[in-house]
Structures are given as structure tokens and as C-alpha cells.
Amino acid sequence: MAAAAPSFCPNRTISLSTPSHNHNQLTSLHSLRRFSVSSSSISSRCRLLFDSNNRILTPTVKASAAATPVMDQPTSSSSSAVPTTVDVDLGDRSYPIYIGSGLLNQPDLLQRHVHGKQVLVVTNSTVAPLYLDKTIWALTDKNPNIKVESVILPDGEQFKNMETLMKVFDKAIESRMDRRCTFVALGGGVIGDMCGYAAASYLRGVNFIQIPTTVMAQVDSSVGGKTGINHPLGKNMIGAFYQPQCVLIDTDTLNTLPDRELASGLAEVIKYGLIRDAKFFEWQEKNMHALLARDPNAFAYAIKRSCENKAEVVSLDEKESGLRATLNLGHTFGHAIETSSGYGHWFHGEAVAAGTVMAVDMSYRLGWIDDSLVKRVDMILQQAKLPTTPPEAMTVEMFKSVMAVDKKVADGLLRLILLKGPLGNCVFTGDYDRKALDDTLHAFCKS
Amino acid sequence: MAAAAPSFCPNRTISLSTPSHNHNQLTSLHSLRRFSVSSSSISSRCRLLFDSNNRILTPTVKASAAATPVMDQPTSSSSSAVPTTVDVDLGDRSYPIYIGSGLLNQPDLLQRHVHGKQVLVVTNSTVAPLYLDKTIWALTDKNPNIKVESVILPDGEQFKNMETLMKVFDKAIESRMDRRCTFVALGGGVIGDMCGYAAASYLRGVNFIQIPTTVMAQVDSSVGGKTGINHPLGKNMIGAFYQPQCVLIDTDTLNTLPDRELASGLAEVIKYGLIRDAKFFEWQEKNMHALLARDPNAFAYAIKRSCENKAEVVSLDEKESGLRATLNLGHTFGHAIETSSGYGHWFHGEAVAAGTVMAVDMSYRLGWIDDSLVKRVDMILQQAKLPTTPPEAMTVEMFKSVMAVDKKVADGLLRLILLKGPLGNCVFTGDYDRKALDDTLHAFCKS
Numbered sequence: 086m087a088a089a090a091p092s093f094c095p096n097r098t099i100s101l102s103t104p105s106h107n108h109n110q111l112t113s114l115h116s117l118r119r120f121s122v123s124s125s126s127i128s129s130r131c132r133l134l135f136d137s138n139n140r141i142l143t144p145t146v147k148a149s150a151a152a153t154p155v156m157d158q159p160t161s162s163s164s165s166a167v168p169t170t171v172d173v174d175l176g177d178r179s180y181p182i183y184i185g186s187g188l189l190n191q192p193d194l195l196q197r198h199v200h201g202k203q204v205l206v207v208t209n210s211t212v213a214p215l216y217l218d219k220t221i222w223a224l225t226d227k228n229p230n231i232k233v234e235s236v237i238l239p240d241g242e243q244f245k246n247m248e249t250l251m252k253v254f255d256k257a258i259e260s261r262m263d264r265r266c267t268f269v270a271l272g273g274g275v276i277g278d279m280c281g282y283a284a285a286s287y288l289r290g291v292n293f294i295q296i297p298t299t300v301m302a303q304v305d306s307s308v309g310g311k312t313g314i315n316h317p318l319g320k321n322m323i324g325a326f327y328q329p330q331c332v333l334i335d336t337d338t339l340n341t342l343p344d345r346e347l348a349s350g351l352a353e354v355i356k357y358g359l360i361r362d363a364k365f366f367e368w369q370e371k372n373m374h375a376l377l378a379r380d381p382n383a384f385a386y387a388i389k390r391s392c393e394n395k396a397e398v399v400s401l402d403e404k405e406s407g408l409r410a411t412l413n414l415g416h417t418f419g420h421a422i423e424t425s426s427g428y429g430h431w432f433h434g435e436a437v438a439a440g441t442v443m444a445v446d447m448s449y450r451l452g453w454i455d456d457s458l459v460k461r462v463d464m465i466l467q468q469a470k471l472p473t474t475p476p477e478a479m480t481v482e483m484f485k486s487v488m489a490v491d492k493k494v495a496d497g498l499l500r501l502i503l504l505k506g507p508l509g510n511c512v513f514t515g516d517y518d519r520k521a522l523d524d525t526l527h528a529f530c531k532s
Numbered sequence: 533m534a535a536a537a538p539s540f541c542p543n544r545t546i547s548l549s550t551p552s553h554n555h556n557q558l559t560s561l562h563s564l565r566r567f568s569v570s571s572s573s574i575s576s577r578c579r580l581l582f583d584s585n586n587r588i589l590t591p592t593v594k595a596s597a598a599a600t601p602v603m604d605q606p607t608s609s610s611s612s613a614v615p616t617t618v619d620v621d622l623g624d625r626s627y628p629i630y631i632g633s634g635l636l637n638q639p640d641l642l643q644r645h646v647h648g649k650q651v652l653v654v655t656n657s658t659v660a661p662l663y664l665d666k667t668i669w670a671l672t673d674k675n676p677n678i679k680v681e682s683v684i685l686p687d688g689e690q691f692k693n694m695e696t697l698m699k700v701f702d703k704a705i706e707s708r709m710d711r712r713c714t715f716v717a718l719g720g721g722v723i724g725d726m727c728g729y730a731a732a733s734y735l736r737g738v739n740f741i742q743i744p745t746t747v748m749a750q751v752d753s754s755v756g757g758k759t760g761i762n763h764p765l766g767k768n769m770i771g772a773f774y775q776p777q778c779v780l781i782d783t784d785t786l787n788t789l790p791d792r793e794l795a796s797g798l799a800e801v802i803k804y805g806l807i808r809d810a811k812f813f814e815w816q817e818k819n820m821h822a823l824l825a826r827d828p829n830a831f832a833y834a835i836k837r838s839c840e841n842k843a844e845v846v847s848l849d850e851k852e853s854g855l856r857a858t859l860n861l862g863h864t865f866g867h868a869i870e871t872s873s874g875y876g877h878w879f880h881g882e883a884v885a886a887g888t889v890m891a892v893d894m895s896y897r898l899g900w901i902d903d904s905l906v907k908r909v910d911m912i913l914q915q916a917k918l919p920t921t922p923p924e925a926m927t928v929e930m931f932k933s934v935m936a937v938d939k940k941v942a943d944g945l946l947r948l949i950l951l952k953g954p955l956g957n958c959v960f961t962g963d964y965d966r967k968a969l970d971d972t973l974h975a976f977c978k979s
Contacts, residue, residue: 202943247694258765263941286733288939289760289771290851313736318705324736325772404737492735494710496649 201265281312285327300350349434363509415441648712728759732774747797796881810956862888
């Protein structure tokens with residue numbers, strides 16, 4: 086069914102009487118309508134094309150490092166709002182990311198991606214009381230043939246292990262889920278990673294949908310298909326690359342997110358700017374106050390731009406041969422912090438923030454960036470209320486011991502993501518002066 | 533380096549002074565030279581083509597249901613024997629299966645498929661004393677930069693579980709294996725399945741080589757990339773599709789295989805004949821005595837023909853959308869036997885044999901095959917010293933309860949592989965009279 090077809094209309098709000106089956110075709114329009122920016126960068130980018138049947142043709146949202154957000158037209162969070170869509174292009178494993186307010190009120194969005202008649206919702210004890218009923222409603226509304234089961238896991242990175250994963254398999258088998266069933270991850274990154282790995286492994290692979298409810302999961306773990314669990318000796322050591330059918334990001338779920346978790350997610354948002362998107366970093370410097378105030382338009386833009394950046398990288402390098410590794414800026418140091426501190430004590434984004442400062446410090450010691458960038462990184466992380474130093478108890482030895490088993494070690498050589506050149510440029514390399522690494526570790530550790 | 537180039541020479545033995553780097557080009561020749569059959573079906577199929585440099589061109593071994601083995605020329609099991617190769621065609625996941633006597637004496641065969649400098653050999657307490665040293669030698673001979681670790685798991689299907697799998701991860705992480713490492717499965721189907729799933733999951737996927745040492749593993753689990761572990765409630769419920777770099781089948785390893793395990797593997801060999809290769813079934817009827825007497829030529833042929841059949845099916849349907857499911861003739865009944873009896877009490881092939889008799893019985897009740905085929909199946913399985921009835925303790929309810937969670941259930945409907953038509957034809961269907969299934973279950977169970 087085609088939506089009402091407006092004529093060429095820069096910055097005009099288009100009303101839709103019903104959710105359109107041609108939602109993809111409207112993606113660009115709505116994504117343009119809904120983003121707010123500082124008034125100095127208003128521009129008109131609404132270009133619509135029509136086919137011979139007067140249907141809107143797809144002006145695809147493409148990841149573009151130079152994209153400038155445009156003037157926002159006020160919109161209500163009505164249940165029929167058409168979401169912004171970011172397409173992750175992976176050939177026959179491609180999938181859409183829907184971003185918008187109130188998307189869980191639109192059953193069709195989810196239901197179109199559920200194959201078979203059985204759904205297992207995997208969530209945790211924090212998210213279940215908030216969104217499980219709503220999710221089950223969205224899956225079953227006007228869809229009486231579907232059977233939905235759920236499994237509620239304990240909340241926290243310390244439970245991202247084999248023992249907890251087995252609870253998902255137990256529930257799936259007890260519920261006699263077959264190959265055509267769909268696993269739905271409802272929660273943050275831990276739930277997404279565990280549910281994804283369970284979906285990849287159950288009967289050697291079943292359908293999988295992500296409903297991320299934290300900034301971290303929305304801007305990072307929802308894109309790229311990395312799934313897995315931790316091992317006592319290392320983070321994400323066991324897992325699979327496994328792509329979902331779709332990702333549904335209802336930005337309303339951020340309303341219930343604790344401040345500390347919100348900040349944790351911002352560490353990844355900041356990362357995208359640093360490694361590949363200078364304009365996005367500059368936008369963040371100007372709009373950090375709006376993000377901390379949970380301005381929905383600012384968040385929709387930050388999530389979209391993050392997903393686009395990650396989608397572009399993942400499309401070019403799905404299995405992390407090189408380029409994709411750049412998404413791990415600060416993560417090697419960060420994982421060492423998480424592993425050494427005991428999973429769950431530091432949030433992932435907090436560890437990444439401190440790790441980013443360390444990677445930036447090392448880049449500066451190597452002479453690869455100038456000190457103004459070091460200061461800007463420190464500044465924006467502090468503004469985001471993120472830590473900029475590792476825990477006091479961390480020693481040089483603790484860092485080295487965990488970093489030695491990092492997944493980016495190849496034939497004994499630790500490769501790192503480091504900034505090099507102007508803002509927005511980085512390298513993934515094992516070719517660096519080991520002394521700079523030592524100096525950085527000693528600078529940030531008391532022993 | 534090209535091998536000495538003989539002129540056109542049906543049935544002439546060609547001597548090779550050194551292992552040839554063009555081994556693939558000699559594949560067909562050697563595979564033809566090494567198979568023995570009953571004297572009534574001797575034929576000359578040795579056709580060689582040469583290019584302008586007098587090198588032998590590749591007469592590819594293709595899976596062909598009508599292939600007839602030819603006269604064997606006596607050959608020695610020298611360490612420089614060139615193996616028969618079956619190519620499993622899966623696009624960028626294609627890999628070769630090398631089949632031959634003494635292949636573990638040829639380090640180059642293994643080493644060419646090892647990337648990186650770290651190898652983890654996964655084996656069990658039965659196989660390790662027999663072949664672990666030899667395998668480590670083959671990996672390290674004239675290859676001083678390689679570091680080989682091994683993990684020895686307890687032997688038996690009852691250990692194909694998450695707890696045992698974790699021992700592989702523990703060893704890999706403790707040994708600081710990185711993404712470029714290679715996991716080598718040395719053992720039967722259980723080791724292959726567990727090592728394969730560990731390789732699929734460790735750091736989200738590392739290289740994997742199979743050295744199957746049982747008939748079952750050589751003719752079945754080495755082809756097709758199915759990996760996984762059991763759950764207390766069902767067999768192979770957790771796993772991945774993951775293809776190896778190569779499979780190396782040294783038929784000499786069968787010399788140490790217990791009779792009962794040898795027979796278990798024959799159940800799968802017989803299956804290939806029944807579902808798609810009437811000539812192969814007829815060959816088995818004539819040569820079962822040679823297989824039971826461990827005639828190496830008979831075994832090399834049976835393994836090659838089995839691998840070719842499976843490779844052809846898997847190439848057409850890697851992820852088991854339909855055709856591939858036909859490889860599971862007898863397996864739905866068989867898995868119920870294995871699960872109900874407790875893993876490890878019945879060998880997989882024994883359960884499959886009894887399951888095959890049940891599937892054939894049901895096919896006959898449906899009027900899809902005539903009774904002469906029922907008798908031939910019963911006869912060949914008995915000749916192979918395999919069971920033709922389930923354990924006495926099995927009840928109809930036990931069968932139904934396990935079969936309800938079979939991976940071939942789709943939206944509540946159990947699909948089965950049943951024979952239909954003349955020998956060599958089968959169907960995979962949920963469209964059958966439920967009464968026939970009930971009647972079969974009652975005919976084989978006391979209650």
C-alpha cells in the first residue's frame with residue numbers, strides 16, 4: 086500500500102493516516118524531518134522522487150561522514166510514526182535498524198520480521214518489569230497464532246557467561262522451540278550478545294531480533310552481529326558473528342535508563358567521532374548538554390549517526406579483518422579494566438572511556454596527534470560524566486596480562502587502534518614503539 | 533612441480549618419486565587405481581589429459597551416483613602416496629577431503645592448511661595414545677615456528693556437552709591462542725563435532741581441520757560442517773554450521789578401531805545407498821564381507837563414495853533447507869533411542885540402524901516401497917552386525933516425547949525422511965498418515 090504522496094516539499098511535514106507498508110520508502114524523509122541541530126546549520130535536504138504510480142521512491146539513508154542534520158519539524162510520538170531506518174548492507178544478511186519514539190507501539194514493525202509461530206523473548210530482571218508486557222503485546226496484537234515464551238536472566242555483565250546462556254537453551258528446548266522460531270533480545274548489550282549467541286547456536290541457528298533498550302546497545306551492539314559471552318579469563322572470548330532480522334530502537338526506552346548507563350553509552354558515540362567522523366564529534370561537543378538532558382531529537386540523531394557509521398564499517402568488513410577493528414578504539418585498555426576489576430563493576434562504556442584516554446595518550450606520545458586533540462577528548466568525556474583514568478588498583482602487569490590474550494593479538498603481536506592525524510582519523514596497527522605503550526601504562530598506573 | 537608425465541595408459545601404475553605439489557591433478561588417477569570391486573564389474577576408466585607442458589590436467593573427482601569402481605592395481609602404503617581428494621564445493625567455504633593410507637605420514641598435507649603459528653589439537657583419551665604424537669609430528673616436521681598444544685577429553689557421547697566443551701576454551705585461552713590459530717579435531721564424530729563448535733565459537737571463529745579416525749566420522753561428520761554438542765533434553769541441540777579448512781582421512785587409523793565402532797559407521801554408509809545411490813547399495817551388498825574384514829581398498833572406496841554423496845547433497849543445500857535433511861534417514865527414530873537410552877550406551881550408528889529399519893517399516897506401511905526392499909535393508913544391516921530393533925525398554929511415549937523436539941519439527945509438524953519408490957529414492961515430508969507412524973512405533977515397542 087502506498088502512502089499519500091506529497092508533492093515536492095522541502096521541510097514540509099507530511100501526515101500519514103496509517104503506518105505504511107512502504108515504510109522504507111519514507112525513511113529518508115522522516116529521518117530528515119526528525120533531527121534537530123544548532124540553528125547555525127539549518128539546511129533543506131528534503132528531496133522526494135516519485136515513480137509512475139505516484140509512490141515515493143527510496144532515497145536511501147546512506148552512511149555519510151559529512152551528513153549534516155537538518156531542521157526539525159515538530160512531530161508527535163504517535164504510535165503510527167514512521168521510523169528512521171538505517172540499512173546495514175551485508176548481502177543476503179542485510180537488515181534494517183528502525184529508530185524512533187514509540188516504535189514498540191507499532192506491532193507491524195516487529196511482526197513483519199517474525200517467521201514461524203514461536204518466539205522466545207530473552208530479557209533481564211531490570212528490563213522485564215518495564216517493557217516485557219509491551220513487547221509481548223507488540224508481538225501478539227492481532228496475531229493470535231503466535232506463541233511467545235520469555236526467559237528472564239539476572240542483570241549484569243557478571244552474568245554474561247555459559248551458565249546463564251544455558252538458561253536460554255533450557256527454556257527454548259523445554260518450550261519445544263523449533264528451527265523456525267525467533268529469539269528476541271530485549272535489553273542492553275549483555276542481553277543482545279547472549280541472546281544473539283543463543284540464536285546463532287540453538288539448532289545451529291534460528292531467527293533473531295534485537296530490541297536494545299540502552300544507549301550502549303542502541304549505538305554499538307545492535308549493529309554488526311557480534312554476539313557472545315565472557316570467559317573468566319577474557320571478555321567476549323566465546324561467540325559468533327550472527328546478524329539479526331532487524332533491530333528496533335524505541336528511543337522512549339531511554340526514559341527509564343539510569344544516568345550512569347546513559348553516560349556509558351555515550352563513550353561509544355564519542356568514539357565514532359574520534360575514529361572517522363570529525364563533524365559528528367564537533368556536533369557532540371556542541372550538543373552534549375542536550376544528550377545529557379535526554380533531548381529525544383538529539384538522541385535520535387546521535388543514535389542514527391552512530392549506527393550509520395558502524396553500519397558502513399561493518400558492511401566493508403563484516404568479519405573484522407582490519408577496518409572493523411578501528412571500532413575498538415579504547416577497548417583493548419578498556420577490556421583489561423573490565424576483566425581485572427571483575428565484570429560488572431565498571432560499565433563497559435566507562436572502561437572504554439578510560440581506555441580511550443589511554444589510547445589517545447599513547448597516540449600523542451608517538452607523535453601521531455597534537456595536544457589540542459588530547460585536551461578535547463579529555464574534555465568531552467568529562468562533560469559526558471565518564472571516567473578518564475583507570476581504577477586506582479590497576480597495575481601495569483594487570484593491563485599487560487589481559488592485553489596479551491586480546492582478540493587483536495596476531496601471532497603474538499598486539500595490534501592497537503590509535504589516533505593518527507587530524508580529528509577523525511585513526512590506524513589499526515602493531516607497528517608502534519613498544520616504549521610508548523609502556524610509558525602510557527606507567528603514566529596511568531601507580532605500579 | 534609437475535609429476536612425471538606418463539602417456540595415455542589405462543590401468544598402468546605410475547610411480548612418483550616425490551609427493552607432487554600437483555596432487556589434485558593426480559587425484560582421479562589414484563582414486564581409480566586404488567578401488568577394488570568384485571571381478572564382475574571391472575572396467576577401464578583411467579583417462580589422462582595433458583596440457584602443453586606435459587602436465588596432467590585435472591580430471592576432477594565428481595560425486596556421481598553411477599560411478600563404478602575399477603580394477604585395483606596393487607599399491608604400497610608409502611608415505612608419499614598421493615591421496616584421493618573429494619572436493620566439497622561451498623563457494624568460499626569449499627574444502628578438500630583427502631582420503632588414503634598413510635596420510636598422517638605426509639606433513640605437507642596438513643601443514644598447507646594451517647594458517648598462523650598456533651595449533652590446538654583436540655582429541656580424546658582413547659585416540660591420544662594412538663595418534664596424538666604422530667599428528668604433532670605431522671604438524672611440526674620441518675616447521676619449527678609452529679606451537680602445538682593439545683587437550684585430551686574423556687571419550688564418549690556422554691561427554692559431548694557444555695562442560696567438556698569449556699575445557700577446550702580453557703586450554704585455548706590459557707595457551708593464548710589468537711584469531712589466526714588452528715583447531716585440529718583428532719578422533720571420532722564426538723571430537724569432530726565438539727572441536728568444530730569450539731572452533732566456530734572461539735574468538736567468534738578460528739581455523740579448523742578434521743582428522744577423523746572412525747568410519748562414522750570419516751563418512752559422515754567430516755562432511756558438511758555440522759558441529760555442536762548435546763543438551764540433556766536433545767541431541768545436537770546447540771551448535772553451528774562451520775566448515776573446516778580440510779579433512780584428512782588416513783585409512784590406516786581404522787586398523788585400531790573396535791569392531792562395534794566399525795559397524796556403527798557402516799550404518800551411515802548403507803544410508804547413502806538407500807537414499808540416493810542404488811549402485812552403491814548394490815556394491816555394499818556384494819562387498820560387506822570385505823568391509824567387515826577391513827579390506828583397505830574396499831574401505832577407501834566406501835569412504836570416498838560416501839563423502840561424494842554427502843558432499844553433493846551439502847553443496848546443494850548447506851544449511852539444511854530440505855534436500856540435506858534426507859541424510860537423516862533413520863536419525864529421528866535413532867536420536868530418540870540415543871536420548872532415551874542415555875548418551876553413549878548405544879553408538880550413534882547402532883541407533884541409526886534400528887531407526888532406519890523403523891523408517892523403512894513406516895515407508896512400507898504407507899505403501900511407498902515394496903517388501904523386497906524391506907528385506908534387503910534388514911539383511912544388509914544384519915550382515916553389518918548392526919541392531920535392527922530399538923532397545924527393549926523403549927516405549928511409544930519415549931519415542932514421541934523426544935521426536936517432538938527434533939530439529940526437523942517445523943511449526944509443530946514432525947517431518948520425516950522416508951523411502952519412496954525404487955531403491956535409492958526417498959522423500960523428506962510432513963505429509964504422511966499419522967497412523968502409519970503410530971503403527972510403526974507400536975510394532976517396535978512393547979508398550
